[in-house]
Amino acid sequence: MGFAWDDRRLRRAGLDYHEFAQVHRHADWASCRAFLGDARVFAFSTKGTQFYHDVAYQPGDALLFGPETRGLPADLLNSLPATQVLRLPMRPGQRSLNLSNACAVAVFEAWRQMDYCGGLRSPRGTGSDGILW
Numbered sequence: 001m002g003f004a005w006d007d008r009r010l011r012r013a014g015l016d017y018h019e020f021a022q023v024h025r026h027a028d029w030a031s032c033r034a035f036l037g038d039a040r041v042f043a044f045s046t047k048g049t050q051f052y053h054d055v056a057y058q059p060g061d062a063l064l065f066g067p068e069t070r071g072l073p074a075d076l077l078n079s080l081p082a083t084q085v086l087r088l089p090m091r092p093g094q095r096s097l098n099l100s101n102a103c104a105v106a107v108f109e110a111w112r113q114m115d116y117c118g119g120l121r122s123p124r125g126t127g128s129d130g131i132l133w
């Protein structure tokens with residue numbers, strides 16, 4: 001994960017949102033990949049050659065991010081098709097976003113493409129339950 005995995009720190013990072021997340025911890029990438037089954041894996045890396053917003057995301061896709069200090073290892077990146085190693089645009093001279101910002105940008109793009117499935121409708125929405133499906 002790239003950060004300390006103890007109850008106190010995990011609780012603080014999740015604040016009031018723990019009940020909405022399912023967290024699975026794997027011993028290594030191989031066991032995580034096996035757990036994901038047939039899911040397409042998109043790795044986010046400054047070394048990616050494809051922009052993240054040019055991908056058509058599908059339900060079940062997995063988005064993979066590297067640790068704050070060193071990013072994802074080269075052997076893992078090389079094991080994926082180049083079309084599944086994605087880059088977020090950066091301004092000239094700036095290396096990378098921090099991990100939480102990179103995750104937020106990527107997840108919101110995938111969610112946007114799914115019409116914010118499961119999210120609240122806009123204030124102009126007319127749904128009776130206020131939920132998009």
Ligand SMILES: C[S@@+](CC[C@H](N)C(=O)[O-])C[C@H]1O[C@@H](n2cnc3c(N)ncnc32)[C@H](O)[C@@H]1O
Pocket residue numbers: 043044045046047048064065066067068069070071072086087088089090095096097098099102103
């Ligand atoms: C602080 S960055 C790691 C920086 C590391 N020195 C590198 O070059 O990959 C933490 C993680 O956020 C994601 N990330 C940050 N900026 C990114 C970008 N411009 N394109 C793709 N992924 C990015 C990647 O998953 C990265 O491993």
